[in-house]
Amino acid sequence: MTLRFRSVFLVSVGILLLWFLYLERAILTPFILAAIFAYIFNPIVNFFSHKLKLPRALSVLIIYSAIILVVAMAGVAFSSRVVEESVELREEATAITKTARNEINALPDWVKPAINDTLESFENGTVISYPSVMSFLPTAFSRILSFIIFLFAAFYFLKEGRNMFDKLLNFVPNDYKVEVDILFRRINSVLGGYLRGQIFLVFLVSLVLFICLTVLGVKFALILAVFSGFAEIVPIIGPIVAASVAALAAYLGGASNFNLPPLQIALIVVAVYTIVRQLQDYLVNPYIMGRITKLHPLVILFAVIAGEHIAGIIGLILAVPIAGIIKIIFEFSLDKVNIKEKPRH
Numbered sequence: 001m002t003l004r005f006r007s008v009f010l011v012s013v014g015i016l017l018l019w020f021l022y023l024e025r026a027i028l029t030p031f032i033l034a035a036i037f038a039y040i041f042n043p044i045v046n047f048f049s050h051k052l053k054l055p056r057a058l059s060v061l062i063i064y065s066a067i068i069l070v071v072a073m074a075g076v077a078f079s080s081r082v083v084e085e086s087v088e089l090r091e092e093a094t095a096i097t098k099t100a101r102n103e104i105n106a107l108p109d110w111v112k113p114a115i116n117d118t119l120e121s122f123e124n125g126t127v128i129s130y131p132s133v134m135s136f137l138p139t140a141f142s143r144i145l146s147f148i149i150f151l152f153a154a155f156y157f158l159k160e161g162r163n164m165f166d167k168l169l170n171f172v173p174n175d176y177k178v179e180v181d182i183l184f185r186r187i188n189s190v191l192g193g194y195l196r197g198q199i200f201l202v203f204l205v206s207l208v209l210f211i212c213l214t215v216l217g218v219k220f221a222l223i224l225a226v227f228s229g230f231a232e233i234v235p236i237i238g239p240i241v242a243a244s245v246a247a248l249a250a251y252l253g254g255a256s257n258f259n260l261p262p263l264q265i266a267l268i269v270v271a272v273y274t275i276v277r278q279l280q281d282y283l284v285n286p287y288i289m290g291r292i293t294k295l296h297p298l299v300i301l302f303a304v305i306a307g308e309h310i311a312g313i314i315g316l317i318l319a320v321p322i323a324g325i326i327k328i329i330f331e332f333s334l335d336k337v338n339i340k341e342k343p344r345h
Helices: 003-021 029-051 056-104 112-126 129-171 174-216 221-229 237-252 262-288 296-342
Strands: none
Touching: 029 056, 029 129, 029 174, 029 296, 056 129, 056 221, 129 174, 174 237, 174 262, 174 296, 221 237, 221 262, 262 296
């Protein structure tokens, strides 16, 4: 097989593989999540296997056990509060719905149908009926199956990730192996650093906001803090939505620790979110996230919107690192072209 024919063959196989993955993208979620999990915890597995000389399979099992232990401890510590806040949130939602229905009569006639439809959808979403339970069972089974697939895939990604790449590297022509390896290491650095940085930011933001909202006495402080932490995954839009939801919750629910008007409490919450965001941008991000992706905010915004449109929540999570990877590939290719175009003296 000549080098030219081999290159055409590999490109054709790659295009067919991408086309197949696009057609079957609905089943890729557990594998993508497993790859994200592997990127996050691969340094820990490397530490156990290289420094402590433990088998990689045993290292992965230790990580699984530690995660289960942490989740169990967190469940014991916060389960009662989550249940209490969930019940209280349900009661608040019911009260708000009743108040809204009483106020509908004061609205213009052309607005009433839309408001009524919204309220009915909201109420139907909070009511559990026999048909809804029966329709939930297949979904629950599918989620359990996806979770099992995720565990197996993550185990093998962590155990044999490097070997998988080395086997793929064997298909690359010898003249390009070094360049592909360098390009992969750059991509690996960006993707791994971004994902681990995001996990740290989710935990840090959730903790800081939980403390601040608890001190203020805002209702549903734990739920709001966790939601705000995960909203950090969606750049630009996520923090704005989280701050708006928290301010609205503070305005409607008030605060038990201070005798302040609801509007002032809401403004204080907005100020807290703004301060946390500024501290994150100027003190945390430069050191934790670094200049990992080096993308313009408009590019990030476009990537987030496009990612959500193409792949939903997975697209939201991976939009920014994928945009950073595309930028790396483009710059790497441009450097190679410039080197070839330099005149020889």
